[in-house]
Amino acid sequence: MNILVVDDEAVIREGLSRILEGSGYQVETAKSGIVAIPLLQKQEFDLIITDLKMPGMSGFEVLDTVKTLQPGVPVIMITGFATVETAVEAMRRGTVDYLVKPFAPDQILEKVKLALEQRKLPPEDLFLKNELQCHQGFDLFVGQSPEMQKVYRRILQVAPTASTVLVYGESGTGKELAARAIHNNSPRRDRPFVAVDCTALAETLLESELFGHVRGAFTGAVQTKTGLFKVADGGTLFLDEVSNISLSTQAKLLRVLQERKVTPIGGTQPVPFDVHLVVASNKNLKTMVAEGTFREDLFFRLNIIPLDxxxxxxxxGDVPLLARHYLEKFVGEMGKDIRGISQEAMQFLERYPFPGNVRELVNCIERAVVLTPGELVQLEDLELGDTVASGRDDTEGDDEFGGLVPQNVEDLKEMKRQIRDKSVEGVEKAFVINALKKTQGNISRAAEETGMLRPNFQTMLKRLGISVKDYFGKT
Structure with a gap:
């Protein structure tokens, strides 16, 4: 990677050259914008770093020259005379970043890395990034990885439609953010966005919230309540953790979705509604269907557009972007004088598996901003359990949990779920094999005698890799 440094101060040019060359970059320097012009004319650069205030030709003029001679090459602006106005103007005119002197080596290396990562995006991803800037709701997402590019594309595809979206993702991955982005980019953006956490409410309360109730429908129903299907009329209704809805409520939800009408509890008159339904789950609904804990017909009704x-x-690749984004956010909110994250700390963050996903990273950065005494967040300031406190990377350890220790209740729930799913598989195999033995391999009878639907029983066989023919061929 070839980088051009433009600054009228020799100490800055020499310092940047030493830092960048020490990290493997090729560096050319120019003491002014005028000197930089012939360099831009005769060779290609991957990145330009320029001072803002220089005699003869300002950094903004250098930026304009780069746009003309080498369009698409990212420019980082540096200055010792920072104001809010100049920072805003620099970003408005097209610089990819803005850095205030004096700065630490880690800071400039991080910004260079991020700028070059953006430079390496394929043309279609650059186009997508520009498209996202023209849409609403993506400002809450941070990420340029290929995995997130797929998410952005799917959101833009489904937003203009009324098709139901099923969002899959572990806790902390941003399922509600995805739902809001779909809503904000849809024709319904000026209508209500209503979110419901299906885990937080008991069965009767959930039905009352979703469908509404009439006065006197049950004890405590002192007045008529409009259900959220009707509150969200014309807009978007987001049902989070839909996997936690009981089977009886699932049946009622299915009928509502089929008829596109909702009858309040205790009422007799169905009320039509028009909502774009987005649902989310951190559990595999196909697996739940196979286990008989989620209705197959409701699953098919919800699984029209899957979004993973x-x-x-x-x-x-998004960890440094996220860490930097939330560092700036919390530093601004708390008024702390923290300029960046040390190279050692950032390398650890890039290795750490983050079982709590983005939510865990956000909490980690907020905690670090509160606790960091200096200008750089150090490894010990992260406090991601004993891993960091000891200054060693236990994520590569060989203890029974692979070095992972839950950091909060969400992490604990996820780890328990993973352990439970793994241990339950053996019980499921014993369950279906025993049923097949009793019925001499008759799937229909085995399903009936175990209280399962035949399609669900077959799905479980397929998931467990059990072939009835092969199994009974050995007996």
């Missing part, structure tokens, strides 16, 4: 949100461990 990748866990943070599968989009490692």
């Amino acid at each position: 949100l990748p866990p943070l461990r599968e989009r490692k």
